[in-house]
Amino acid sequence: MPQAADTARVVILTVDDDPGVSRAVARDLRRRYGESYRVVRAESGESALQALRELKLRGDLVAVILADYRMPQMNGIEFLEQAMDVYPGARRILLTAYADTNAAIDAINVVDLDHYLLKPWDPPEEKLYPVLDDLLRAWRCSDFRPVPSTKVVGHRWSARSSQVREFLARNQVPYRWYSSEEPEGRRLLAAAGQDGQRLPLVITPEGGTLIEPDAPELAARVGLATTPTADFYDLVVIGGGPAGLGAAVYGASEGLRTVLVERSATGGQAGQSSRIENYLGFPDGVSGAQLTDRARRQATRFGAEILTAREVTGLEVGGAARTVRFSDGSAVSAHSVILATGVQYRQLEAVGCADLTGCGVFYGSALTEAASCQDQDVYIVGGANSAGQAAMYLSRVAKSVTLLVRGTSLSASMSHYLVQQIEEASNITVRAGTVVQAAHGTDHLEQLTLRDVASGRDERVDAGWMFVFIGAAPLTEWLGGTVLRDERGFILAGPDLTADGRPPADWELDRPPYHLETSVPGVFVAGDARAASAKRVASAVGEGAMAVMLVHRYLEQS
Structure with a gap:
């Protein structure tokens, strides 16, 4: 449990329209968490929203919100949608009856639900407290302080406005969207001294303004890490999709100084998926954004650095060092590199x-x-x-x-x-x-x-x-002649590099390449960018983990 000084004003809020159930939930919560958290209960969605607004005005923090699904006037999902606007960082739980399971599944996408519990939850020691313990632990590890949201003013049919909104959303930066044609949008433009000819306008929580920002500028101003803290690492992971995040989690958790470099937003194509239903351990499905958020938090908790909006333009080999060069001319070096650059959708060549x-x-x-x-x-x-x-x-x-x-x-x-x-x-x-x-x-x-x-x-x-969503092209053009690729640009590794059991002609070591090792010793590939990969989330995560195991083997023999 956190120190009392840290949680004296931290709230767990529960809302249920049945007074008996409402009191029972609050009773069980106070019995377990009453010494460290303030438990607030409400008996309607509207009264719960009013309580949240009052807590916000007082500067209180809300860690977890539990809402019953079947409430009159405003059901639990509708309430949680509005509650997210007040406390976006609070963890969200929906209380449902068995017949409401489909509604709970829908809530995973609608309100990015963290968990749903079937009523009754007895015994709480088995069905309620373990869930709350995990969510409170995750909340304490996050930046849970109230953060004023970023504002974006743009035109509905502006490509750049769409790109900025997508960048913020995929990087899970809270923002509010205002059309340049609506009154509040015009007021914000006037306050920033803009006439609306150049859009989008981005207003940071501190009140700073950005006009048509590119990704690196936007990332730096909204608090995303863009610069490595060191010049040399044990492992550089290039790409933040499932393979890259898997590599970052396993690399950092096993003691490697790890930095992950992502050109846009973590999650890759999987992170944009509305619902993944065939990923192990999520029988009811999980959104790509939710899976990405958990993986990202897991990687950072183990100590991995995650850099966003950094375009990699080159890979150089110098002795035992592998140097990754960025588009701005800077570079970072490491003992080993995992290429998890993934793929991008091919462009539709139709006219217009x-x-x-x-x-x-x-x-x-x-x-x-x-x-x-x-x-x-x-x-x-x-x-x-x-x-x-x-x-x-x-x-x-x-x-x-x-x-x-x-x-x-x-x-x-x-x-x-x-x-x-x-x-x-x-x-x-x-x-x-x-x-x-x-x-x-x-x-x-x-x-x-x-x-x-x-x-x-x-x-x-x-x-x-x-x-x-047509086809996929690997993001490997920047590799040039550094590592061997097939005719479509996918990276060759391990057995695909060998001929009659012999390594490539320019292979400099006595041993053959490891399974996921490219034609450059110490440089590995994982996920969709690898030739003949399975193109599935589970296999990408597995390859990221396997690549880290092979990195250890490489480092031990270097």
Whole structure:
């Protein structure tokens, strides 16, 4: 437990409309946590929100909020959505009956739920306290002090505004969005001395202003680490997707001085997934953002440094050192390097798509845009899992979702469970053998020209939203001739480097390369960037862990 001085004003809040249940929850909480935390209870969502606002005004901290799902006027999910605006750092638990399990699963995405508990929770020693202990421990390890949110003022159909919002959201930086056309947006522009010609405007919590900031400038001003604290490490991990985060967790936890370098936001493509249902240990699914947040916190808790918005442009070998060079000319060196750069979605080459990217045409799930798709007709291009997950997520808010697939069916490239869910969704239509020929619109997407592959016939349809998930290209161009890659740019490693059991011609060691070791000793690859990898979250995490084991073996023999 934390010291009393640290928690004298820290609150655990519980809300349930049944007075008997409300008193029972509060009783169990006080019995376990009453000496260290203040337990506040409420019997309606509105009274609980009022209590939160009063706590905020007094400067109190709220560590955990427990809300019953079935409440009149305002159910538990609706309450937690509003409570997040007041205390975004508080851990959130939904109390449900067995029949409400689906609602709890939905809440994972809607309010980034930390946990849900089935009622009754007796005995609390087994079903309530272990959950609360873990959440309180995570809250204490986080920056739980109230932080005024960043403000972003931009145009709805501005590509750069969309990029800034996506960057902040994926890096889990709290922000509020204001359209430049609404009164409050105009007031903020006037206060910053701007006429709205250059957008977006970003206002930091301290009151500083940024006009059309690039990623490194934005990251530095909103409190993300961008500069390494040392010049030399045991391990540099390049890429913050599942493989990179897995490597950072295992490297730091096993005593290696570890730094992870990410060019945009941790999580990679998996971090943009609305829901991952086939990852071990999450039978009810988990959002990519939630999984990423937990992995990032886990890595930093073990001591790994995580640098954001740093573009890697080169890898150099000098004796025992491996030097990673950044786009700004700086560099960091290490005994070993793990390449976990992942892949990016290929660009759709249809006429007009490039001009409308960020203005109705999006690559990846662009979860920040999902709210704007309410009651809209949405098109998704792609036939693999990422496209299927996005279709299921957007189908909850969109009027209709049309999945455009070049192949003859989904079964060839999509997991069976997703195919089944899509078939059961009443507002999802799959158009097989269909490609996008052109995108039309002035300042935003308005129509699409679709072509039937078999007949060659074109059809023009109204469309304001298109999300693209086609193919994957490795982010390895910057490696140049440093490590061997295949014809598509994927990195060769281990057995794929050898011919007849012999290592590559320029291999300088007596032993053959380790399983995930590239053509450069001490440089390893993990995850989607590796040639012939499985392209699954679980396998990427496993390869990140395995690469660290091989790093240890390499360091022991160096």
